[in-house]
Amino acid sequence: MARAKITSVRGVKDILPEESPRWQRVEALARETFARYGYSEIRVPVFERTELFARSIGEETDIVNKEMYTFNDKGGESLTLRPEATASMCRAYVQHALYSQPGVAKLFCIGPMFRYERPQAGRLRQFHQIDAEAFGSLDPAVDAEVIVMLADFLSAAGLKDLSLQINNLGDAECRPAYARALQEFLRKETTNLGPEVQERVERNPLRFLDSKDPDHRAIIARAPTIDLHWNENCQKHLGAVCDRLKGAGIRFEVNPRLVRGLDYYCLTVFEVTSRNLGAQNAVCGGGRYDGLVEELGGPPTPAIGFAIGMERLLQLIGGEADESAAPASPLDAFLVPLGEKAAAEAFALAGELRKGGLRVDLAFGGGSMKSQMRRADRSGARYVLVLGEDEIAKGTVSLRDMRESRQEELPRAEALSKLLAGRR
């Protein structure tokens, strides 16, 4: 009799009815906040040609190397479930020539992302991001506005005790010089740290900077930092961003050791972290990617954006702000029919109430009055409509106010209008 249960896939979660209101609230807040900054929603597909991600995120990144859900479709084409949204947004921006519209193109996207990783606290294989991107301007004021919007949203969501860190990764001119200097330093320091570490240093020295290993941290503390290599452009850009942020009253910290795991970033990068999240402590990460649109076949177009992790954000809201909004009952009225004939009439009556805009449920499957009343009580509905033989015969209904424990028998039409009048 009992067959083997099919469970969800590792690292993938159901969002159950009791938690989905929190998701809806946060998503609505993002839409409202972003709209005040002139952003429009774009909905891009959850899968793309594999090449899009390989080209944009970078062949040497962990995401592309080992974390992508890649498969061949029936036509033999290699497709990949999106590990992030920026690449798709750039693709759509180019494909639909959104660059031909005036001004800065401001877009946001909310949805699931997929990465094949071992799950842990704050890390899932299917997770959700709120993603915002601004295309078409080099102006550091855009960087600042993006960050101000982010801070605006996070604080409206009720988050406190967050840390915002900013860095400038250098541009095409000064970043390679820094990478070389860092690599030289690390080559000398990591000779006895094993082949994987050394290979990392060879492939992408910058990413050594966010290792958590205590031995590595000690080396990093002595390593050269990028600020020593910034050219005038980078210095001015970061300075302008910081000035604007200060002017906006945003608290932040410049961290010259902050790096990001995606190759396309340049100049401004930033990260919002919380101490209340466990090892995966970033709620949001973002930065500028001035070469990406062109790399994907579009016109040279500077751009900047960020991604907020929904699950991590919700974890913080749960931990910090508590359940401020008590879950209101999903129902206004509940119908209790006694007997077959009453069941048919109750079904029709429920229809009328719903047409009037009320949220209505009824006791299916009959049962004793006691049992139906218990169901009515648990439904949370304020009003219960009892339809028994007496009421049927008289064309009435017994309207019970569950909160006040009072009830009266009224003609159908009267009960209906009374309920509709009290509707929110």
Place this chain on the structure above:
RNA sequence: GUGGGUGUAGCUCAGCGGUUAGAGCGCCGGGUUGUGGCCCCGGAGGCCGGGGGUUCAAAUCCCCUCACUCACCCCA
């Protein structure tokens, strides 16, 4: 991929060699010919994650495996 922790009822967990495996909560029914919550009574629901081994005897000890979880690499 690597390492640690945990797997017993729908949920949270007790039992840790010895009768038919328990509690609380939840669920269903009854206590009232047609009235919820509180209370009382009753009931359903377990291959004790799976496989193998040790033993007269295994939920309990050992091995393997799977799942969940935390952490590393990395990221939201």
